[in-house]
Every structure is written in C-alpha cells, then in structure tokens.
Amino acid sequence: MKIGPYKIYSIETSEFRLDGGAMFGIIPKTLWEKKIPSDDFNRIPMVTRSLLLVSKNKKILVDTGNGTKWSEKLKHIYNINTDRYNIQSELSKLDIKPEDITDVICTHLHFDHVGGNTSIINGKIQPTFENAKYWISQNNWTLANNPTQKDQSSFMSHDWNTLQENGMIHLVKNKEQFLDGIDFQLTFGHTSGLLHPIISDNNNTLFFGSDLFPTSAHIPIPWVMAYDINPVKTVKEKLELLPKMVEDNWIIFLEHDQNIQACSVKQEGKHFLLNKVISINE
Numbered sequence: 001m002k003i004g005p006y007k008i009y010s011i012e013t014s015e016f017r018l019d020g021g022a023m024f025g026i027i028p029k030t031l032w033e034k035k036i037p038s039d040d041f042n043r044i045p046m047v048t049r050s051l052l053l054v055s056k057n058k059k060i061l062v063d064t065g066n067g068t069k070w071s072e073k074l075k076h077i078y079n080i081n082t083d084r085y086n087i088q089s090e091l092s093k094l095d096i097k098p099e100d101i102t103d104v105i106c107t108h109l110h111f112d113h114v115g116g117n118t119s120i121i122n123g124k125i126q127p128t129f130e131n132a133k134y135w136i137s138q139n140n141w142t143l144a145n146n147p148t149q150k151d152q153s154s155f156m157s158h159d160w161n162t163l164q165e166n167g168m169i170h171l172v173k174n175k176e177q178f179l180d181g182i183d184f185q186l187t188f189g190h191t192s193g194l195l196h197p198i199i200s201d202n203n204n205t206l207f208f209g210s211d212l213f214p215t216s217a218h219i220p221i222p223w224v225m226a227y228d229i230n231p232v233k234t235v236k237e238k239l240e241l242l243p244k245m246v247e248d249n250w251i252i253f254l255e256h257d258q259n260i261q262a263c264s265v266k267q268e269g270k271h272f273l274l275n276k277v278i279s280i281n282e
C-alpha cells in the first residue's frame with residue numbers, strides 16, 4: 001500500500017500470549033472466547049506487528065515488538081516466539097538492514113511495543129537500529145521512568161536505557177509534528193501519552209491502533225483492556241474517534257491481532273464493528 005510519500009509494509013515481529021481476561025477487562029469470558037479462544041492457561045494468541053514506512057529519504061518503523069532479550073522464565077510465561085519470524089528476519093526479506101532504519105516511532109514504552117528497540121549484541125545490550133532517532137511522547141517517557149504499582153511490570157528500562165545514554169531518544173511534546181507527512185493523536189486511557197501515528201493522503205488515512213485497538217475484537221466501545229491505567233478515559237477516547245473513523249473510512253492498523261493486519265469500521269445503531277479486513281502488503 002502507498003499513502004502520500006510512503007510505501008507502507010506490515011511486518012510481524014513475534015508471536016506471544018497474554019491472559020484473555022486481562023485483554024478484555026469487564027467483558028465476560030463467554031463472549032470474548034467466541035472471538036479469540038484461550039489456551040489451557042487462559043491466554044489468547046497474539047502477534048506483535050510493526051509498520052514500516054519507506055520514502056525516498058526515510059525508513060521509519062512504528063514499534064518494534066517484543067524483541068529477543070527474554071529470560072527463559074518470562075519467555076515461557078508470555079509464550080514469546082521469535083523463531084518463526086522476528087524484526088530482523090522480516091526486514092531482511094525486504095532487503096533492509098537494521099542500520100538503514102532512520103527513525104523508530106515508539107507508540108508507548110510497554111515491553112511488547114519496544115522490546116526490539118535494543119538487542120543483546122556481543123553479550124551487551126545495544127541499540128538494534130544504530131542510526132535511528134527513537135521518538136517517544138514526553139508524557140509516556142515521564143510515566144515509564146516513574147511508573148505506578150499497577151503498570152510497572154509493563155515497563156522494562158533495558159528497552160531504552162542504552163538509547164538514552166547514546167543520545168538517540170527524541171521526546172515529542174504536545175502536538176508538534178516531528179516527521180514529514182506523519183500526523184499523530186495522543187491518547188491517555190491505556191497509558192499516559194500513547195502516540196498514534198496517522199498517515200494520510202487524498203485517498204487513504206491510516207491510524208495506528210496500538211493498544212487502543214489491539215485486535216479487531218477491541219473495536220466495540222466497552223471491549224477495553226484491564227491493563228489500562230484509566231479505562232473510563234479509553235471508552236471516551238474510542239467514542240470520540242470511532243464516528244470519525246466510520247465517516248472518513250479510516251484504516252485502523254491492528255498491532256496485536258493474530259490474523260488481521262488492518263481493517264475499516266462501521267456503525268450499526270449504537271455499535272461499532274469491523275467493516276472490512278484490509279491487507280497492507282497488497
């Protein structure tokens with residue numbers, strides 16, 4: 001798919017699982033398991049999926065997935081698998097080397113979004129993309145470095161410490177645009193200052209759903225994660241965004257949906273639903 005100056009690719013970077021109850025908050029299991037069946041440990045299968053934007057001068061990644069710095073214990077708990085595919089293998093299929101990446105937009109600093117920011121190279125944690133600027137919202141940076149007891153296990157500072165030491169972190173304040181042709185929306189329900197890139201031209205608008213719309217099952221308003229720091233705010237933010245998404249036929253990029261890269265949405269009465277499955281790579 002091409003939008004504006006960018007050729008756009010969807011890249012899957014890991015498989016993993018999280019507790020289905022935590023993923024769907026107050027929604028009863030009898031309902032959510034019809035959408036995504038759980039395993040014997042009540043976990044649902046998901047992926048991490050990044051967006052790659054390629055223009056004449058830029059190769060931009062949005063989020064980097066779980067990465068590969070995992071202890072056997074945590075790998076087992078989250079069922080993380082990067083053997084079938086990972087960010088390096090998928091980039092190399094497109095003939096792109098890690099050093100070619102010019103920018104990494106981090107939607108927020110939860111480990112399943114920025115784990116691939118850094119890698120263990122020669123026994124040491126180092127930046128995966130040595131020439132990249134890493135963009136993070138000021139709000140999320142502040143929270144990640146001083147998290148609450150509720151969300152502290154979602155942040156792992158080894159995903160960004162070495163970037164900070166090397167002067168590679170660039171903080172985005174308020175609504176200032178930081179990359180050509182990429183607009184963004186900040187949301188505050190899932191975590192403070194979640195940065196959603198929006199790429200648009202006259203024909204298409206693509207909204208990076210991140211953890212506001214992690215899977216297609218999370219389109220209906222009350223289907224909100226228990227992980228959210230402020231689920232009431234998430235509901236309000238979905239209510240504000242979804243009518244506009246329907247009206248202007250936006251494409252929502254789904255970072256964690258096992259099967260669907262992106263979709264459009266429709267409204268039936270008060271309810272918002274998946275409209276059309278969209279394949280980014282066609």
Ligand SMILES: [Zn+2]
Pocket residue numbers: 108110190191211
């Ligand atoms: Zn998150």
